[in-house]
Amino acid sequence: MPDTREPWYDVALSFAGEDRDYVQVVAQTLRDSGLRVFYDDYEQVALWGKDLYSHLDRVYREQSKYCVLFISQHYAKKVWTSHERRSAQARAIEERKEYVLPARFDDTPIDGLPSTIGYLDISDTAPGELARMIMDKVGPRYSKPGFPKVVDRLWEELGVEESDAKEKDRVRRVAYGFYDALRHMTIDERKAVVGVLAFGCPAELPEGVHISLDLLSRMIGQETTEVLQNLAAVRSLNVKVKARKGQFHADDDELVVDDKDLLLHFWCPVPDSQDCTAIAYGAVACAADHFCVDHGIEVVAKLDFSRLDARVVGLAARAED
Structure with missing residues (x-):
């Protein structure tokens, strides 16, 4: 046998x-x-x-x-x-x-x-x-789950100078803190958090990223009540979410859902780091940007941050040539 x-x-x-x-x-x-x-x-x-x-x-x-x-x-x-x-x-x-x-x-x-x-x-x-x-x-195979030693694509995304070793170390430590928080979440909680960062509006960074509850629910395939439960459950992991009145204006007599605007904030106990949400936002963008939207969410939810390393992206591109 x-x-x-x-x-x-x-x-x-x-x-x-x-x-x-x-x-x-x-x-x-x-x-x-x-x-x-x-x-x-x-x-x-x-x-x-x-x-x-x-x-x-x-x-x-x-x-x-x-x-x-x-x-x-x-x-x-x-x-x-x-x-x-x-x-x-x-x-x-x-x-x-x-x-x-x-x-x-x-x-x-x-x-x-x-x-x-x-x-x-x-x-x-x-x-x-x-x-x-x-x-x-x-068949499809994501890189092994984990966080790379070098995150040069994230440094470039955030405009960190190549010669600034201290800032590079700080950014990596914050990004790893976000990865570590995701490690302690359920897969559905990860998808809710990553969904906010992947589909949300960054206009309020570094304070937070905001998104319509209804839009997030549709994009990640979770009911609105489930989304709220998952986002509320991760507060102990340094991810905080505020629910605000919907930001969308409706015309008179227009039929609209009773929507909420969610503002997500991530913080990490790394000194001099008031931009943790912006770093997490950049980490998700870099980790998922070589995939379609659905697969990008899956990649990050499976804790694959390998594409923060430019070498990994280069090797994958070379294999396709």
């Missing part, structure tokens, strides 16, 4: 040494994008001293979500690639679903690999493009 636990690797790469230059670029692009990749160069210490025959059988049979076979005239002649392929095919037969993903440099026949299995012709495909297709196959 196959291992029913979550696979350790998103994808395992099986290839001949003669094709390493191409595969190495694919592996690096996948790894930089956040996927967990089994590629032998990344596993040298882990493989040291192990019984490779049984260990590789587990990797290709049990521990990966997909296995890409880089088929070529060299691949067909190797003993270890045959072992890897047989383990991968055993998994595919046991589960009766797609697992083996052949990528062909040429049309060399491979013993035991059915001709009916769909494959990609990569003879004229750049490794970065193949990596993008593998990422599409693995």
Whole structure:
């Protein structure tokens, strides 16, 4: 029986040494994008001293979500690639679903690999493009939840001078304080807070960000009573919300909802920080700006602030080229 636990690797790469230059670029692009990749160069210490025959059988049979076979005239002649392929095919037969993903440099026949299995012709495909297709196959994957050490995109968003180390540290500490507050909220509470910052009006910053209760309810898919309950529940986490009379004027006899205007304020016990709400507003904007509106909210609600680091954004863009 196959291992029913979550696979350790998103994808395992099986290839001949003669094709390493191409595969190495694919592996690096996948790894930089956040996927967990089994590629032998990344596993040298882990493989040291192990019984490779049984260990590789587990990797290709049990521990990966997909296995890409880089088929070529060299691949067909190797003993270890045959072992890897047989383990991968055993998994595919046991589960009766797609697992083996052949990528062909040429049309060399491979013993035991059915001709009916769909494959990609990569003879004229750049490794970065193949990596993008593998990422599409693995499926949507957000970066690992967490907060980066470098938040240079946030510093730029807020106009912090590159040479001002003290201010950069202060901004990061406040932004991390906001992230830490979100960590202690329920997912629905996070969506309510992040929704205010993502869809609200920043005109009253640094005091706060305001938004129509009715608009927020529609944008995040929560009933107005639920929104109010979620925002009231996070007061102990340094997020305070005031409900004010609606700011919208209605014509005589115009049918309107009984709306409220919500003003959200975040504070953090970092010295000389009266702009905490503005920093939180900027952090949400930077973390979510490479996604559509709905996915942006999901990304921040899942505590993925990785895109505050310009390097992460650059690696993702490079993978799409």
